[in-house]
């Protein structure tokens with residue numbers, strides 16, 4: 098009897114796909130504001146631990162600074178922005194485009210969070226959703242690629258491996 102209950106519980110858990118996905122803690126942020134992105138990683142790849150977490154930085158999310166993590170190496174891949182963005186009186190044309198935490202070991206039965214901070218540029222549009230593609234790498238070449246974005250008429254719930262996203266709200270001073 099106990100076995101049956103555990104099996105049923107495991108099934109219910111596995112069926113709650115939205116819970117198991119890599120996701121962002123805060124799913125909304127105003128245009129023209131600093132945003133702390135907390136990526137929640139709830140499992141590895143098919144039973145294997147996660148050793149690398151890569152986060153791609155979308156256009157318009159600027160001045161990115163990742164938070165170092167004990168036990169993980171941190172790499173900041175810099176590159177040109179799609180356009181020039183105003184940031185506290187300066188014009189930024191380049192910055193961090195990808196953040197890579199590597200060399201760690203997050204067990205498949207463990208949970209962890211990976212954090213970075215940045216700024217949603219003033220020119221972005223309220224109502225738009227900005228996606229942060231995330232790739233989890235595991236031993237033996239296994240990976241979980243959270244890079245799908247919804248097509249017109251779709252929502253992230255329709256996708257098997259949705260990229261975590263943030264829906265932009267109107268800038269605080271716009272009312």
Ligand SMILES: [Cu+2]
Pocket residue numbers: 114116117118119
């Ligand atoms: Cu999942």
